[in-house]
Amino acid sequence: MNTAPVISYEFGPFLLDLSERLLLRNTKPVPLAPKVFETLVLLVEHSGRILGKDDLMGRLWPDSFVEESSLAQNIFQLRKALGEGKSGRRYIETIPRRSYRFTAEVREVAAGDKGAAPPYLVSASPHDGGAEPGLAVRSLAVLPFKPLREENGDEYLGLGMADATIIKLAGLRHLAVAPTSAVIRYAGRRCDSLAVGRKLGVDAVLEGTVQRAGERVRVTVQLIALAGGKTLWSGKFDDYLTDIFAVQDSISEQVADALSLQLTGDERRHLRKRQTENTEAYQAYLMGVFFWNKRSNEGLTKAVGHFRQAINKDPGYALAHAALADTYFLIAYREYDAPAREEYFERSRASALQALELDSFVAEAHTALATVKVKHDRDPAGAERSFRRAVAINPNCAVACSRYTWFLAAVGRLDESLRMMRRAQELDPLSPDANSGLANILYFARDYEGAARYCGRALDLEPDFLDALLWLGLSYQQRGMYAEAVSQFTRARDAHGDSAEPLELLGHVLAATGRAGEARSVLAEVHGAAPRRNVRPYNVALIHAALGQTRQALEWLGRPYVNWTERLRMLRFDPRMDGLRADPRFAGLFRAYASDSPDSTLAGLCREK
Numbered sequence: 001m002n003t004a005p006v007i008s009y010e011f012g013p014f015l016l017d018l019s020e021r022l023l024l025r026n027t028k029p030v031p032l033a034p035k036v037f038e039t040l041v042l043l044v045e046h047s048g049r050i051l052g053k054d055d056l057m058g059r060l061w062p063d064s065f066v067e068e069s070s071l072a073q074n075i076f077q078l079r080k081a082l083g084e085g086k087s088g089r090r091y092i093e094t095i096p097r098r099s100y101r102f103t104a105e106v107r108e109v110a111a112g113d114k115g116a117a118p119p120y121l122v123s124a125s126p127h128d129g130g131a132e133p134g135l136a137v138r139s140l141a142v143l144p145f146k147p148l149r150e151e152n153g154d155e156y157l158g159l160g161m162a163d164a165t166i167i168k169l170a171g172l173r174h175l176a177v178a179p180t181s182a183v184i185r186y187a188g189r190r191c192d193s194l195a196v197g198r199k200l201g202v203d204a205v206l207e208g209t210v211q212r213a214g215e216r217v218r219v220t221v222q223l224i225a226l227a228g229g230k231t232l233w234s235g236k237f238d239d240y241l242t243d244i245f246a247v248q249d250s251i252s253e254q255v256a257d258a259l260s261l262q263l264t265g266d267e268r269r270h271l272r273k274r275q276t277e278n279t280e281a282y283q284a285y286l287m288g289v290f291f292w293n294k295r296s297n298e299g300l301t302k303a304v305g306h307f308r309q310a311i312n313k314d315p316g317y318a319l320a321h322a323a324l325a326d327t328y329f330l331i332a333y334r335e336y337d338a339p340a341r342e343e344y345f346e347r348s349r350a351s352a353l354q355a356l357e358l359d360s361f362v363a364e365a366h367t368a369l370a371t372v373k374v375k376h377d378r379d380p381a382g383a384e385r386s387f388r389r390a391v392a393i394n395p396n397c398a399v400a401c402s403r404y405t406w407f408l409a410a411v412g413r414l415d416e417s418l419r420m421m422r423r424a425q426e427l428d429p430l431s432p433d434a435n436s437g438l439a440n441i442l443y444f445a446r447d448y449e450g451a452a453r454y455c456g457r458a459l460d461l462e463p464d465f466l467d468a469l470l471w472l473g474l475s476y477q478q479r480g481m482y483a484e485a486v487s488q489f490t491r492a493r494d495a496h497g498d499s500a501e502p503l504e505l506l507g508h509v510l511a512a513t514g515r516a517g518e519a520r521s522v523l524a525e526v527h528g529a530a531p532r533r534n535v536r537p538y539n540v541a542l543i544h545a546a547l548g549q550t551r552q553a554l555e556w557l558g559r560p561y562v563n564w565t566e567r568l569r570m571l572r573f574d575p576r577m578d579g580l581r582a583d584p585r586f587a588g589l590f591r592a593y594a595s596d597s598p599d600s601t602l603a604g605l606c607r608e609k
Contacts, residue, residue, distance in 0.1 A: 009044050011104040012089065014082070016044055023081070030081050033233055035060060035257040039074040043092065043102035052099045061268065073250055075100060137203040137225065137232070137259050139176040142166050143196060144187040145208040145219065158210045159187040160286035161219065161248065165206065167319075168252040170396035171270040174261055178202060179398040182428040184293045197226045201429055204232065206255060217241045221251055223258055233258035244282075245274050275359075276320075281313035285320050292327055297334065303327045318359035325351035325368035326399070333375065336534060345376040363394035367403060374407055374565060383407060398427040402437055409444060410565035412572055417441055425454070432458040436468040443471055443478075444573035451475040464495040470505060478575055482513050500526060504539035508576065511546035519543060537561055542576055554585050558593075568594060 009016040015024040021037060023030040032040065038060055042051065057071050075092060082091050093101045142165045145158035163180045170177040178200050186196060197205040208221035222234035235254055237247045252271045256263060263271075276282055288306035291299040307324040310317055325348045332344035349372045355365035370386035373379040387407060390400040401424035408417035421441045425434045435458035442451040452475040458468035473488030486509060492502035507522035523543050526535060541556035561567045571577060571590055580586045 008109040010107040010109060011044065011047075011091070015109075016040065025083075032081055033077065033254060033257045034260050035070075035254075036074050036077045036081070039071070040078055043078075043100065044106055047102045047104065047106040050095055050099055050101045056099065067249075067272075069246060069250070070253060073254070138174070139178075139202040140169065140204050140206060140255075140259075141178040141183060141197055141200045141202045142169065142206045143183050143191075143193060143208075145210040145221075146190065147188065148209055148211040156283070156286050156290060157212065157217070158208075159184065159290060160282065161208065161210055161244075161251075163286070163289055164245075164248045165252055165255070167275075168248070168271050168273075169255065170394050172256065172261060172263065172267055173395075175256075175259070176202075176427065177396045179396065179427055180289065181293055181398060182430055184290070185430070187290070193224060194226060194229055197224075199430055201426070202226065204259075208251075212241065215241055217244055217247065219247055219251070223255055242279055244279065245277065249274075276310075276314045276317045278314040278317070281310045281317050281320065284310035284313060285317065285323065288320070288323055288327075292323060295330070297331075300327055300331050304331075316358055318355045318362050319364065321351050321355035321358065322362045322365035322368060325349075325355060326364060326371075329368055329371050329375075333371075342376075345372055348372050349376075361393055363390040363397045363400055366390035366393065367397065367400040370400075370407075371403055374403075374410075375563075378564065380407070380411060395423075396427060398424050398431075398434070401427065402434060405437065405441065406565055406569065409441065409573070410568040414441070414444060414573060418445060429457075430461060432462040432465040432468060435461070436465060436471055439468065439471045439475070443475055444569065446478070446575060448475040448478045452479075466492060466496050466499065466502075469495070470501065473505060473509075474576075477509050477512070482509060485509050500535050501539060504536060504543065507543045508539065508546055511543055512576075516547060519547060538567060538570055545580055546576075550580070550583065553580065554583075554589060557586075558589055564593075 008018055013026050014030075015027075016022075017024060018041065021034075023032055023037065023040065039056070042056060042059055053068060053071060057068070060071070060074075075094075079092060084090055084092070089104075091102060091104045093103050095101060142162045144162045147158050159180075162183060166177055166180055166183075169175060170179070182200060183196075193205045193207045204223060204225050206221060206223050208219055211218045217239060219237045220234070221237075223232045224230065225232055233254065235251065237250060239247050249272050253268075256267075256271065276285070284306050288303045288310060291303040291306065293299075304324065304327050307320050307327060310320040311324065314320070328344050328348035328351060332341050332348060335341040335344060348368055352365045352369040352372065355362050356369070359365075366386045367390045370383045370390065373383035373386060377383075384407070387400065387404040390397060391404060394400065401420050405417050405421040405424060408414075408420060418441050421434075421438045425431075425438045428434045435454045439451040439454040439458070442448075442454065452472055455468045455472035455475065458465050459472070462468075469488055469492035473485045473492070476482075476485040476488060486506065489502050489506035489509065492499075493506065496502060503522060504526055507519050507526060510516075510522060511519035523540070526540060526543075537556045537559040538561065541553045544550075544556060545553035557571075571593070577586075
């Protein structure tokens with residue numbers, strides 16, 4: 001009697017190799033996603049017997065709740081892979097309202113069996129299947145799905161499909177997912193997916209097409225590895241538009257299975273989580289996301305309208321409340337009128353709290369609340385709790401990472417700030433803001449060459465990006481490249497005539513290099529422009545300090561400044577302040593400024609390092 005363990009099964013032209021986890025047809029691999037492969041194994045092992053749906057689902061997903069549609073999709077993929085319909089042969093019988101039965105004659109092949117096929121040294125090219133053995137996919141970009149007909153406005157639907165998939169997959173521990181802000185520039189555009197993936201520095205891309213036909217939506221998706229351009233999985237979905245959320249669930253689950261991710265029960269539930277069941281609310285939210293990502297004043301105003309519309313359609317839509325909260329914050333951040341700024345901060349707080357009351361696991365709501373606690377309340381302890389909660393819920397939330405960065409720098413934790421900003425830049429490497437932000441923190445860390453390098457990346461993406469021009473000029477200045485610094489500040493002044501800051505920085509470098517007469521002329525121009533442009537007292541103080549006018553410098557440093565966290569970062573780490581830090585009056589001013597908060601813990605958090 002042969003008691004050797006079974007290593008494979010043969011049926012028809014197929015060999016199901018358990019040791020290699022391969023299905024072979026006439027020695028050629030047939031790609032299958034991991035869960036689809038496991039479904040086939042269960043059916044084959046119980047060949048000729050009826051397996052109930054509940055039994056199958058319990059064996060396939062023992063630690064999580066899934067709907068019956070997941071099993072049905074696995075059976076559909078199996079029938080397709082086995083060629084049912086084309087060959088005229090049926091392998092899987094459906095028992096109405098009960099389950100399935102594998103009907104083919106199966107032969108067991110044990111280890112040492114002379115009839116066993118030799119090991120197949122074949123590397124599967126797993127189209128419609130799991131990731132290739134040895135191919136580790138740790139990072140992924142989900143590109144906006146392309147509309148098949150551009151005239152019907154499906155670009156918003158395509159962006160929404162990508163955004164929903166990103167939100168779901170970003171909650172998985174072992175996968176880094178590029179945020180929507182990193183891919184939105186490709187919405188509605190034809191592009192080379194692999195080239196985009198290389199720019200984003202990911203291991204794989206998920207691309208798709210979307211088409212509405214009456215009341216139905218048709219979606220095709222494929223997961224492609226950057227290494228060799230191999231298709232790891234593909235799927236086609238055709239459903240009613242009202243069931244689009246089920247399509248999103250299926251895509252996310254099957255991508256996770258194709259990547260052989262070991263998911264916890266909580267992660268499985270996260271993939272099935274739906275923020276809304278109202279398609280009209282969802283469409284309004286998508287439009288809001290589109291305009292929020294523009295970050296222009298007009299775009300933010302339009303985003304408010306669309307997010308409000310989404311909330312009116314579904315008051316329980318927590319993600320829409322969170323998006324509205326962040327939009328209000330961005331408007332408040334740009335507002336110089338004190339009463340208007342106060343109103344928008346309070347609106348932001350109310351919307352964030354409403355989102356968290358509906359769903360405490362929305363990272364975007366915690367992020368928005370944290371920024372209000374920082375910028376408006378000056379409550380660093382509360383802000384840090386909210387930032388940490390946001391990052392814990394979604395480590396792939398680039399907005400949470402970048403805003404937490406600035407907070408950490410303000411309270412003097414520069415090493416942590418640098419790590420967090422590197423994470424934000426890795427998540428969104430094509431963002432001029434993320435690259436210039438990393439340059440800023442590297443400048444504080446006095447890595448001026450590194451700062452210049454990331455400024456260069458930002459300027460490659462957007463040639464006149466103001467922050468990158470300014471931080472590049474400051475980096476040149478600290479490296480003794482004064483002519484280059486002057487050139488950068490001049491370029492920034494010419495490109496951004498509505499901003500006083502390029503002129504202010506130009507005045508400082510002129511004063512610091514002994515060109516006092518030119519610096520005084522610039523200072524006079526800055527003062528003359530004050531009614532028209534928002535002059536930064538900090539920069540004016542630096543010009544006076546470089547001219548040897550310490551009393552005037554300290555006087556300007558003591559003036560009120562709306563962005564108090566930026567002021568603290570600069571006072572702590574700006575190398576241009578080195579000449580003033582030894583002055584006792586500077587130390588007293590710093591202590592007074594750092595402790596100017598209704599929360600007494602700020603003084604401790606912001607103690608001099």
